[in-house]
Amino acid sequence: MMADETEHHGEEAAKETGTEAGKAMHEEAANEGQAEGFSNPLEFLNAELQRVEAENGELKDKMLRLAAEMENLRRRTQKDVADAREFSIAGFAREMLQVADN
Template identity: 60%
Template sequence: MSDQGGANDAKPHSDLNSDPEGAEMEALAEAEQAGGLHAEKQRLEGEVANLKDKFLRAYAEAENIRRRAEKEVADAKTYGIASFARDVLNVADDLARALGAVEAEAKEKAEGAFKALLDGLELTERSLQKGLEKHGIRKVEPVGEKFDPNLHQAMFEVPDASVPNGTVVQVVQSGYVIGDRVLRPAMVGVSRGGPKVAPGEAKAENGSAN
């Protein structure tokens, strides 16, 4: 009986060994399942990469929009008063002309009501300039500086061999800048006939060459 039972117990193993086709199909099924899982993994990884790329692009675009908005707000704050400031400059010009029309000797000898009037004009001009500076508007008075077409408007040339050619030697009307923009260029007279390079600049160039 025991021998017969042992023979029966060993029979399933012999059945598996005697069915290689079934084992092969099972192996193929497992391989196919593994291949399907690998393909699914690749698909999901591709979707993740695609979503990550879209997120980064959207984030970059949002940052650009934020920076543009901040710049527009800053520009509006800085340059929003430009039109009004140009009108105020006319008042500043009138004050400067009124004070400039009075000779220095007359100012020194001024007394009474006339002196009070001059003092009032000077005080008003200083207050106006401080108010402009408070809002980022600076006066440009470039006498002695090299002519800069971005800041100055040449009205005439002045023959002068004592200063480098292209030096601002006279200001007809003061210029103004607001922030980093020109509100009004300075109207100037520019020297002609002098050396092309300032002596200090020439020495610097010679020193660097040596």
């Protein structure tokens, strides 16, 4: 019974803390918005959302370009290794033929 009461009080405290944190974040956003010339916190939040979405798009583009670059590097490296093996085998065969001719 005591554990249930403690658990219930813990849940209430977490809800209150979450609500308090939400209020604090809203007040902070409102203060930042007023400092930046926005009369309404909603305007500030919309502008901030647009800025973050634009940044997100840029980062996604950058990530995709880097992934493509890494894939191209992997393919080039595999081709270089295959070419090196082919030329080393050809060189070895050429040397063996020279020895056999003598």
